[in-house]
Amino acid sequence: MNANLNDTSNIARTLEIDSSPGKKIISKRWWFIAAILLILIIFISLIWGKWSDSSVAVQYKTEEVKRGNLTVIVTATGTLQPTNEVDVGSELSGIIKTVEVDYNDKVKVGQILAKLDTSKLEAQVTQSRATLESAKAKVLQAQATVSETRSKLSQFRRVQELSNNRVPSQTEIDAAEAALARALADEASARATVSQSQATLDANLTDLSKAVIQSPVNGIVLNRSVEPGQTVAASFETPVLFKLAEDLTKMELHVDVDEADVGHIQEGQKATFSVAAYPSRVFAARIVQARYGSSTTSGVVTYETVLKVDNADLSLRPGMTATADITVKNIDNAILIPSAALRFTPAAQEEKKASSGLLGAILPHPPSGGAQQRNNDIGKNTKRIWLLKDGKLSDVTVVIGSANGGKTEILSGNIQPGMMVVVDTISSEK
Numbered sequence: 001m002n003a004n005l006n007d008t009s010n011i012a013r014t015l016e017i018d019s020s021p022g023k024k025i026i027s028k029r030w031w032f033i034a035a036i037l038l039i040l041i042i043f044i045s046l047i048w049g050k051w052s053d054s055s056v057a058v059q060y061k062t063e064e065v066k067r068g069n070l071t072v073i074v075t076a077t078g079t080l081q082p083t084n085e086v087d088v089g090s091e092l093s094g095i096i097k098t099v100e101v102d103y104n105d106k107v108k109v110g111q112i113l114a115k116l117d118t119s120k121l122e123a124q125v126t127q128s129r130a131t132l133e134s135a136k137a138k139v140l141q142a143q144a145t146v147s148e149t150r151s152k153l154s155q156f157r158r159v160q161e162l163s164n165n166r167v168p169s170q171t172e173i174d175a176a177e178a179a180l181a182r183a184l185a186d187e188a189s190a191r192a193t194v195s196q197s198q199a200t201l202d203a204n205l206t207d208l209s210k211a212v213i214q215s216p217v218n219g220i221v222l223n224r225s226v227e228p229g230q231t232v233a234a235s236f237e238t239p240v241l242f243k244l245a246e247d248l249t250k251m252e253l254h255v256d257v258d259e260a261d262v263g264h265i266q267e268g269q270k271a272t273f274s275v276a277a278y279p280s281r282v283f284a285a286r287i288v289q290a291r292y293g294s295s296t297t298s299g300v301v302t303y304e305t306v307l308k309v310d311n312a313d314l315s316l317r318p319g320m321t322a323t324a325d326i327t328v329k330n331i332d333n334a335i336l337i338p339s340a341a342l343r344f345t346p347a348a349q350e351e352k353k354a355s356s357g358l359l360g361a362i363l364p365h366p367p368s369g370g371a372q373q374r375n376n377d378i379g380k381n382t383k384r385i386w387l388l389k390d391g392k393l394s395d396v397t398v399v400i401g402s403a404n405g406g407k408t409e410i411l412s413g414n415i416q417p418g419m420m421v422v423v424d425t426i427s428s429e430k
Contacts (some may be wrong), residue, residue, distance in 0.1 A: 058347075061389050062420040063338045070336060070409055072329040074264055076305065078255030078349045080275075080320045086217055089238035092210055096230045101242070102226055107215040113228060113242055117212040125204045132197035139194055142187035151179040219246040222318060230399045251316055253285055255324050256295070256302035264328040265290045271307055273324035278315065285309045285324065330404055335410040339403055340423040341385045344392055347425065385415070386422040389418035393422065403417060 013290070020243055094116040101113050154178040156168050223243035226232070231238055253273060271285045284346065285307040294301050307324060387394050398413030414423075 030289050040425055046182070059424055059426040060388055060393070060422045061424040062422050063341070064417045065332060065335065065410075065417050065421055067417045068336055070329075070334050070402060070404060070407055071327060072264075072331070072332040072404050073325045074257065075323065075357040076255035076261075076329050077321065077323050078253055078276065078305075080309065081252050081254055082215065082219075082222075082318050082320055083250050083252055084219075085222070085318070086219070086242060086244045086246065087240045088113060088216065088242040089134045089240045090116065090210070090213060090232050090234055091238055092207060092316060093119075093232055093234045094120070094211065096226055096228050096232060099224070099226060099228055101221050101224070103221055105221045106219070107221060107244065108218050109215060111215045112142045112212055113215055114213045115365055116213075116232070118211045121204065121208045121211055126200065128197065128204045132194065132201050135190065135193040135197040139187065140189040140300035142183065142190040146180065146183040146187050148178065149175060149183045151175050151359055153180050165190045171191075181203055213241065216242065216425055217244060219388055220248055241336070245318060246364040248314055248316075248340035249310075249312050250289075251311045251318070253307040253309050253322055255305050255307065255322075257290075257305050257326075259294070259301040259303065261328075262305075265326065265394075266303055266328075269326055271327060272321040273307075273309075273323050275316065275320045275322050277317075277320065281308065283316070283322075287326065331402060331409055334401070335415065335417060336407045337385065337398075337410055337421050338423050339406060339408045341421040342383050342400070344386060344406060344422050344424060346386060346422075381411075387415075388420050388422050420426045 010020055015420055034310060064316070097115045097117045099114045099131050101111075107113070156176050159167060160173065221242060222245050224241070224245075226241040232241070265287065267287050267290060269287045271287065272282050273285055286310045287305060289306040291304045291306070295305055296302075305326075307326075381399050382397060383400055384395050384397050386395055396414050399411045401409035401411045403409065
C-alpha cells in the first residue's frame with residue numbers, strides 16, 4: 001500500500017498537480033490575471049490601430065478638366081543640309097599650281113578655283129599639233145599623186161582612141177587604172193590620219209582646259225581639301241578638291257520619323273525646329289517630301305522626311321543637328337484632360353490596421369496580396385479615369401482621341417469641363 005501511495009505522489013509531482021486547497025486558489029488567481037492582461041493587450045492594440053489609421057491620411061493630386069484647342073505634334077531629329085551640294089574634283093593627275101579660293105568664299109559659275117601645272121599638257125598639245133600638220137602634208141602629197149596618175153590614165157585613153165585601140169596595150173591601161181586607185185586610197189588614208197591627229201589634239205586641248213578647275217554653280221565654298229604643290233592622283237576615281245553649296249539662303253532639314261508616326265506625316269505640313277547654337281530661337285519649316293525608303297538603326301525603323309527651311313540671314317549652317325516639331329493635327333474646342341490621369345490607378349484597399357497594431361504583431365495573419373493590377377485600359381481607346389467628389393474616388397469610363405503628350409482629347413464619356421480628375425496620390429502624416 002505504501003508503494004501505491006508513492007506512485008500516486010510521483011505522478012502528481014510529474015503533472016505538477018498539487019492536491020492542497022491553498023495551491024488550487026493560487027492557480028486560479030494566475031489564470032484570472034492572465035485573462036485580464038490578454039484583454040488589456042487586445043484593447044491597447046485596438047486603440048493603437050485606430051491611432052495609426054488616423055496618423056496617415058491619403059490625399060490625391062487633382063487637375064481640372066478644361067475645354068480648349070489641342071495641337072498634335074510629331075517630334076523628329078535630323079541634320080541641316082544645303083539644297084544642292086556639289087563636290088568639285090579633278091579628272092587629271094598632276095601638281096596643284098595655285099588655289100584661287102578659300103573657305104566661305106562666294107563663287108560664280110565659271111570662276112577659277114584652282115590650276116594644275118600644265119607643262120606636260122602643253123607639250124602634248126604641241127606634239128599633237130605637229131602630228132596634225134604632218135598628216136595634212138601627207139594629204140597634199142596623196143592628192144598630187146592622185147592628180148598625176150589620173151592625168152597619165154587620161155593620156156593613155158586618148159592615145160588609144162586616136163590609134164584605134166592599137167596603142168597603148170590594154171595591160172598598160174589596166175596598170176594606169178590600178179595606180180590611180182592606189183593613189184585615191186592613199187589620199188583617203190591621209191585624210192583619216194588628219195582626222196585622228198585632230199582628235200588627239202582636241203583631247204589634249206580638253207585636258208589642258210581641265211587643268212583649270214572652275215566652279216560649276218553659284219554658291220559658297222564649304223570645304224577645301226587641296227593646297228598649292230600638292231599632287232593630285234586621279235587614276236581610279238576623281239579626287240574631291242572642293243565642296244560647294246549652291247545657295248545657303250534656302251536649306252533642307254532631313255529628319256528621321258519613327259514608323260509609329262510616319263502615317264501622320266504629309267507634304268505641306270508646317271513645323272518648327274531648334275538647334276543647339278540658338279537655344280532660345282525657333283525656326284519655321286515646311287515638309288516638302290516624305291520618302292518611302294526606310295532605314296533601320298539599332299532595330300528602330302525610321303523614314304527620312306525633308307523639310308524646306310528659309311535661311312535668309314545665313315544663321316543656320318550645314319550639318320547642324322535640329323529637333324523638329326511637326327504639326328500633324330489641330331483640334332479646336334475639345335474637352336481636354338491631363339494625360340497623367342490615364343496612368344493613375346488607386347492603390348489596393350489595405351487590410352484593417354489591426355494587422356499592423358500590437359495585436360498584429362502577436363497574432364499571425366495572412367500575407368499581403370501585393371500590388372493591385374492596373375485596370376485603366378478597357379479597350380484600345382476606352383479608358384477608365386478617376387474623379388474626386390467630396391473626398392471620395394469615383395471612376396468614369398471615357399473614349400479618348402488624340403494626344404500631344406501633356407493633354408488628351410476626350411471624345412465621349414460622362415465628364416465635363418470643371419470636373420477634377422485625379423492624376424497622382426499624396427500621402428501626408430498628421
